[in-house]
Amino acid sequence: MSNNKLQTLKGFRDFLPQKMTIRNEVIKRLRGVFEKYGFEELQTPSLEYQEVLLGKYGEEAEKLMYLFKDQGGRDVGMKYDLTVPLARVASSYPELPIPFKRYQIQPVWRAENTQKGRYREFYQCDVDTIGSSSPMVDAEIIAVVDESLRVLGFTNYKIKVNSRDVLFAIMEKASIPKNNWLKAIQSIDKLDKKSQDEVKKELIDKKFSAREVKNLFEFLKSAKPDDFLQKTIDLAKKLGVTKNLVFDSNLARGLDYYTGPIFESVVNEPKIGSITGGGRYDNLLKTLGAPDLPATGTTIGLDRVCDVIEELNLWPNLSSTSVKTLVTIFSPETFSQSVELAKILREVNINTELYPEDSAKLEKQLKYADKKGIPYVIILGPEELKNKKIQLKNLKTNGQIETTIENAISLIK
């Protein structure tokens, strides 16, 4: 019989159990950090009205959105990011305590070109504070990013900070007309991937004058944090962000809505580019039709983080399965005792799988455990039953010992 009918949808992917152990561990550690800093979890629906989704972005984004009519004839769409739903929540619940510090870890959907290795469903992990203009809340976002990277095991990274206000002041000084500022910013943003000459050429191609470009780069080089950014940096240091925080006047971030400090973190090794990015966006909520609240926050690229940890085997001790031990069935005669043994192991909170068939060859059961990456296998045959012992096999070292149940429990734990 043909199985061709059942295909995974193009651009989408499953997370089989061996991927879930990493994802769950990453999420658990990140949640721990977010909550330690006083952020609380929010979840919003997958679908929103189209008019809510389309408020923020231009045509480019609209092309990537999954938009359709529901059964009631409503124009709906699958969420494209977590910022628009946050604005909608701020609007729907005027009674929310302000400042509202939330984190959100949920999938979003974009009909991206899959040639680039991008998936059309991916998890965003956002941490934002709305309702405060204090540099303190920007500093906290930076501290959260720093501690998140540390708890994930990254050591060689930089958190780059800059401010849109610093960039705007430079533009003004370089006599660039206001309506061209964003165009210039989008080119400056490429300085981490392209050479200065390439970016200069791009600006010339965009009809910036040679003088403007020369001034721009000169002022970028000598730029300093403004007052607000300096306060943010000082407070972040006070919160414990010391060695990895750098001011980088070339950091620009592409999105048009940032208004103050902007942040981005890059891991030096491996070369995967930025893994977090964010900044202050004081006007966005109002623009979207939500209450006029200042806001700041960051995104952490959850799928990217998981992929990197997996590809580079950064967590060599993390098992590919949540199962700790397989209790095998030696023969139909010992089946009942193996069931009892599984019960005992579960009672002491050892994740235990019991092989369900009573007449499978032991070799087949061992292969099954090996394939799944289960670290321990227990064998309980007539000999062991007589001696009130069990055989404990460690599939990593291939060692096997005859021991008591009590001892096996402490070895497995």
Add this chain to the structure above:
Amino acid sequence: MSNNKLQTLKGFRDFLPQKMTIRNEVIKRLRGVFEKYGFEELQTPSLEYQEVLLGKYGEEAEKLMYLFKDQGGRDVGMKYDLTVPLARVASSYPELPIPFKRYQIQPVWRAENTQKGRYREFYQCDVDTIGSSSPMVDAEIIAVVDESLRVLGFTNYKIKVNSRDVLFAIMEKASIPKNNWLKAIQSIDKLDKKSQDEVKKELIDKKFSAREVKNLFEFLKSAKPDDFLQKTIDLAKKLGVTKNLVFDSNLARGLDYYTGPIFESVVNEPKIGSITGGGRYDNLLKTLGAPDLPATGTTIGLDRVCDVIEELNLWPNLSSTSVKTLVTIFSPETFSQSVELAKILREVNINTELYPEDSAKLEKQLKYADKKGIPYVIILGPEELKNKKIQLKNLKTNGQIETTIENAISLIK
């Protein structure tokens, strides 16, 4: 300014932070049980090809599915349950170790009539084993249900079991033609909500003869578990399911694909009907176009469980926020010391929110903490700084003490 633009989509809902503390705790406890029994997590995409989704259900279900064309012209849809994706996974990965024991906690979408208080996006939580015909795996599903209900704090519940084979044998004995069996089963399934007389009338209306109906109820009354179900029950008992397991020949379950044992659990108090349901479905995967593997499993109604726990305040000690303490800012002069204090509390893993503004009235800050349900508030004024003490306020008891940081830490913990 009008906020009318930003509405939550009809039939959908947000989970604000105060709902998330319950949800996260429920999911954490359930995961713990599933993994203890050797089930591993699987996640599948929200979207599937329509031909995959439409394989299992009739027109009734199709009407409730969110189906549309994607940007590439593909006919796609949002997943309607977690069973079809499981079949697709079994088909997509022939290399999966068998038996494959997986749990899956993800949203599904159904354009239900919202008048009934149903949401169009809700979480399903499924636990299934595919690839084994052993009654052992059915018994494990029952044990997982039992332990799940216990760890959630339910005490007064029943796990009802029956078998489609038992029901089929009754039909045969009652001389009901095979093509009417499912019709009869769908009526029997209503016996927990309707009286016997009502169900008898329904069967007569469905053109069953008076003699068939009489025989049917007589045989239902005297029915006993068949061999397979008895083995399942005995093994479940061996796994520790003792007092809440009952054989109930009236349990029928509506879905047409069950083949052997069927299970359902009902909480006696409050009257919310069944909160888990499942059974063996040995032919379904093959029917869907997946490999021909036997299977058994259960669904746990996650949203319903959360709603009940919340409505009945079953977990009175669970905080409505993950934040443990708010460090207030007494005045701009003490701001810096409050920041340091927040850092210290976070270092010892106390979830700490720092009020971000340095000139808000203390009263306002206390109201904020109270509104969010934060249990502790710390005040650090010039007096306390001089004495190297802090004020610790317990918002539940309204008690306030002056104490050292070390003592405050141990009190909060």
